[in-house]
């Protein structure tokens with residue numbers, strides 16, 4: 099008898115027409131959950147491109163005593179989006195097999211205490227990096243590891259602590275090194291450092307970087323990780339680069355300083371943003387700038403300030419999101435108290451789904467926020483100054499890929 103640990107496949111619903119540009123993420127939490135049980139099988143429906151029927155057929159040959167569906171991705175927000183897919187799957191399995199099915203949508207164990215990630219139990223060759231992460235590289239190989247869980251900060255719109263059931267906790271840096279050695283030995287060099295915040299002054303972040311650089315892995319690997327404008331400095335950025343961190347994602351969120359300060363702990367000005375972006379570029383690290391439209395105080399003028407800041411920073415990639423209001427965040431409680439009609443279903447939460455339900459601000463409807471987001475995407479990625487920068491950084495081929503990306507019509 100064995101337990102079957104399943105990652106549901108909801109990619110088509112979540113990403114609609116842009117699913118081929120999104121990553122296929124390594125299900126690290128699922129692998130660690132399964133590790134606790136000697137006799138267990140992992141079925142990653144997304145990586146194996148299985149539908150409901152595909153899962154039922156796979157289970158035919160396994161003697162099962164329990165099925166565990168993990169309704170989450172590598173990021174906490176994914177658990178909201180995937181919970182419906184997991185529930186549909188639970189009903190389908192229960193209709194065919196007489197076996198208990200459990201849906202987990204929170205981490206109910208401490209992954210920092212589970213040792214190395216059992217990559218040998220995953221279909222490693224099937225994971226795929228984000229399009230931008232692989233720019234300038236030879237392949238889309240992809241793997242993930244982590245050095246910490248949860249986050250030392252507390253931003254109003256964020257629900258990470260709710261997902262992890264935990265405050266900030268670190269993992270032994272030697273385990274991270276061990277994981278990356280295994281990934282590289284399997285031919286995987288594009289790596290996601292899953293930490294909610296990896297780039298910060300912490301002795302264990304330093305230790306991870308020093309271990310990777312000392313082994314020469316920094317020359318080989320292409321890590322992307324999250325950073326904050328107020329947690330990096332020149333020396334740290336240079337150390338990260340030596341360790342193979344070639345992409346950092348910053349939450350810049352708004353171009354309006356008052357709006358940003360109202361939502362995030364840790365206050366930084368636009369001048370501070372500009373100087374850190376320059377410092378990061380000087381360290382030869384590419385940047386993903388993350389921006390949000392639809393803060394409660396946003397107006398058409400402040401959303402334009404955000405887009406203008408993004409264009410002036412000219413990062414190698416920019417994500418433009420509508421505000422997401424997730425249960426478990428302070429923002430969710432605030433919006434409920436204001437009587438805002440909030441998304442309920444997973445598709446209403448999915449930013450790229452035709453059924454996405456954007457939330458309004460006090461001055462702008464949700465529909466207008468979403469229209470501005472789509473306009474921002476096109477204006478940013480079609481900007482001649484941006485495309486010229488990308489040609490000089492990654493070559494003409496990547497600029498052509500970006501042109502193809504902006505030609506996709508989002509419903």
Ligand code: SF4
Nearest residue numbers: 249251252253256294
């Ligand atoms: S820094 Fe990022 S992960 Fe941490 S609380 Fe803020 S939004 Fe969440």
